[in-house]
Amino acid sequence: MKAILLIFFTSMLLFLFMKCKSSKEFTPETFQDRKLLFGAGGGFAGTYTEYLLLENGQFFGRLRRNNEWQEYEPIPKKETKQYFTQIDELGLKQTDFDRPGNWSYYLTIEDGQMENKIQWCMEAKPQDDRIISFHKSLMELTKELPPFQPNNLVR
Numbered sequence: 001m002k003a004i005l006l007i008f009f010t011s012m013l014l015f016l017f018m019k020c021k022s023s024k025e026f027t028p029e030t031f032q033d034r035k036l037l038f039g040a041g042g043g044f045a046g047t048y049t050e051y052l053l054l055e056n057g058q059f060f061g062r063l064r065r066n067n068e069w070q071e072y073e074p075i076p077k078k079e080t081k082q083y084f085t086q087i088d089e090l091g092l093k094q095t096d097f098d099r100p101g102n103w104s105y106y107l108t109i110e111d112g113q114m115e116n117k118i119q120w121c122m123e124a125k126p127q128d129d130r131i132i133s134f135h136k137s138l139m140e141l142t143k144e145l146p147p148f149q150p151n152n153l154v155r
Contacts, residue, residue, distance in 0.1 A: 028052050028060055028069050034084055037108035038138045039064070042101070042121075051142055055084055059141070063148055070148055075141065083138065090130055092118060097131075099124035105135055 028035070034055040041048030041064065048064035057074040075083075087093065092109050093116050101121025108117040120126055 026054065026056070026058060028054070031056070031058070032112075034087075035108075035110040036083060036087065036138070037110070038106065038135060040103065040105045040139070042103045049142075051138070053080065053083060053138070053141075055080065061142065061145065061148065072145055086134055090128070090134060092116065092131070092134075095126070095128075095131065097126045105132075107131070107135055107138075 031054045036053045037050060038053075039048055039050030041050075046065070050062060050064050052060040052069070053075060054060075057077055057080040059072045059075050060069040061072060062069045074080075087109055092107060093111065093114065095116065095118050097118045097120060099121060100119050101123055104119050104121050106117060106119040108115060118126065118131065120132075125132060
């Protein structure tokens with residue numbers, strides 16, 4: 001009887017471990033699929049705050065000045081998919097707009113070897129207001145994030 005119970009519990013444990021889906025995590029440098037980089041900055045100090053959303057939902061942030069990525073909780077898959085769908089709907093891969101100012105906002109789309117940066121300031125905005133709205137919706141993701149910590153870096 002003990003042998004049957006042991007086999008049963010061992011089988012259940014194995015079943016539970018096999019049901020657990022392992023999600024492969026990447027760093028911003030090792031991820032090969034689509035990436036969406038967005039942020040804002042400039043001014044006298046030239047400080048930029050930027051964020052990176054990977055197509056798998058991983059989410060990172062950094063102060064561009066020190067170039068150290070900090071990883072945050074992943075963005076839900078459904079929401080991540082919506083952001084990457086909007087990239088295509090807005091034609092951001094093909095949008096050519098580079099008008100930086102004292103304080104600039106930007107979106108950078110990376111897809112394999114392709115990279116396109118869209119940059120604007122308050123004095124020179126893209127004609128398509130949906131680009132600015134898209135950037136604002138992305139920045140909403142960052143409102144509740146904790147401040148950057150120099151010792152809380154990605155692997």
